[in-house]
Amino acid sequence: MEMTGEQLIPASQADTWAALNDPEVLKACVPGCEAIDRVSDNQYAVRLTARIGPVAAKFRGSLLLSEVVAPDSYTMTFEGQGGVAGFAKGSASVRLLPHSPRSTTLSFRAKANVGGKLAQIGSRLVDAAAQKVASDFFTAFNERMAGLYAGGAHAPEEAHHIEPVPRDPDLPDISGTSLAFFAAGSLVVFVIALLTLL
Numbered sequence: 001m002e003m004t005g006e007q008l009i010p011a012s013q014a015d016t017w018a019a020l021n022d023p024e025v026l027k028a029c030v031p032g033c034e035a036i037d038r039v040s041d042n043q044y045a046v047r048l049t050a051r052i053g054p055v056a057a058k059f060r061g062s063l064l065l066s067e068v069v070a071p072d073s074y075t076m077t078f079e080g081q082g083g084v085a086g087f088a089k090g091s092a093s094v095r096l097l098p099h100s101p102r103s104t105t106l107s108f109r110a111k112a113n114v115g116g117k118l119a120q121i122g123s124r125l126v127d128a129a130a131q132k133v134a135s136d137f138f139t140a141f142n143e144r145m146a147g148l149y150a151g152g153a154h155a156p157e158e159a160h161h162i163e164p165v166p167r168d169p170d171l172p173d174i175s176g177t178s179l180a181f182f183a184a185g186s187l188v189v190f191v192i193a194l195l196t197l198l
Contacts, residue, residue: 002111009104078092
């Protein structure tokens with residue numbers, strides 16, 4: 001599974017970077033996240049509950065940040081186990097570019113692999129779950145950032161209408177590792193889900 005996307009975050013690049021590296025912010029924004037505990041400067045232990053189609057499971061995993069170029073970019077790798085539900089692993093490259101003094105363009109590219117029951121339910125269900133988790137993460141993250149940093153009386157209302165920024169073909173791709181990031185169908189994430197992802 002591969003996902004790419006861009007979001008316009010209603011906060012400065014420095015504030016967006018700080019939020020993306022704050023375990024409490026990520027925990028509040030990632031759907032199903034129960035804990036993100038810092039193990040070292042660039043490593044976290046993650047626990048979350050996710051449902052993908054008929055499969056629901058609690059996942060435990062590790063999240064590692066590498067190729068960190070603050071406040072511009074990093075690569076996340078994730079590997080998690082969900083017991084009988086199977087495993088998830090993958091990677092995500094995240095890049096931040098200033099859009100204006102009070103907004104930032106966040107672009108991401110994620111790759112993921114799943115095994116066990118998760119692999120048996122079909123790629124369309126897994127992809128749909130990943131897209132939903134990523135969408136839910138960015139909705140929550142944008143609302144949080146708008147509430148904290150956007151000025152003016154209409155900022156919260158405007159945050160609900162943020163549109164993805166079209167990809168600039170002149171921007172270079174960020175090379176990612178071929179390792180881990182998925183967290184049961186999420187980014188961002190974490191990511192951005194996460195994640196979303198997870």
